[in-house]
Amino acid sequence: MERTSGLADFDGVVSEYWPRVYRFALASLRDKSAAETIAQDCFLRAWKARDRFRGESSLNTWLMQIAVNLIRDQLRSRRLQFWKRTSQTVDAAAELLADKRTSPEMSASARQQLAAVWSATSHLPDQQRTVFVLRFVEDMDLLEIAATMGLSEGTVKAHLFRAVRTVRERAGIAAAVSKEHRSE
């Protein structure tokens, strides 16, 4: 599946990678319908460019590269229409994640923390959020992220560092420790 020949079974590629591409788009755009469109476009582009896939990177990295570019374009065009943007889609996505049906076993406090992290990532600059999502949601290592985003490993690390710091502070993960710091 990881080599050019893997693309011969494109149906199989779609079945295997659709959930990942969709999840990444959902985490980046926070909108189910936009995520679906991005996933479709991603696979259409991959299909059209399948002859150019040489297997130098993994299929996952290659698809994520396409998705990253599509999402970047989407975010740019959203910014141009900033007056139309509301927090509606963000709220809808937050509700979706915190929905008991999505995660029935989760406690109320865990749900609250999830909502806090989700909200914190919405405040990240685009590149920081992309790195954060690729690292912690897509479980990619720094080199894979660098290849996917066309950045150096050092730049990826710097984005991740800033993203973690912001999420930790905004999501209140540091709060309990800070109190203990002060008491010591």
Place this chain on the structure above:
Amino acid sequence: MSDVHLNSNQFAAWMAGDRPAEIAVHLDGCVVCRAEVTRFESAVSRLRSSLSAVSDAQRIPVFRPPSRAWGLRMITPALGWSVAAAVAVVLMAVPFYKAFEPSAKPHSIRQVAAADVSDAVLFEQVNAQLSRNVPGAMEPLALGSATDVDAKATTSQENE
């Protein structure tokens, strides 16, 4: 264990993949900082599993090799509903179109254009066609058939 816990930068660097020995040693011996790392890790892990639950619940579209660029789009439920709605609107519009469609329009309008008549004449002819246009059910009561009307329109143009 050091008296000073990890600060924000040290914590972020650790989570970003830096593994300096002194931080590793501190984390080994400090329950508080280790709890913070665990808390962060479980928060992002929850984020991952929630997003996965949503993405796994998505129906994966069947891929049809797109000779047309919209192959994939054709089969998603959202687009299916949009197409169905568009078809319904068109179908609902057909009776209205039929009701207002001038029976002799294609023939006579083409002739009018060919004859390059003035706007006034064209206007008169269109008016005449509209006044001739009666509901289908009443057609037997109208004056003459569509063919007669066309013939009359042709004759009147030729006379002009």
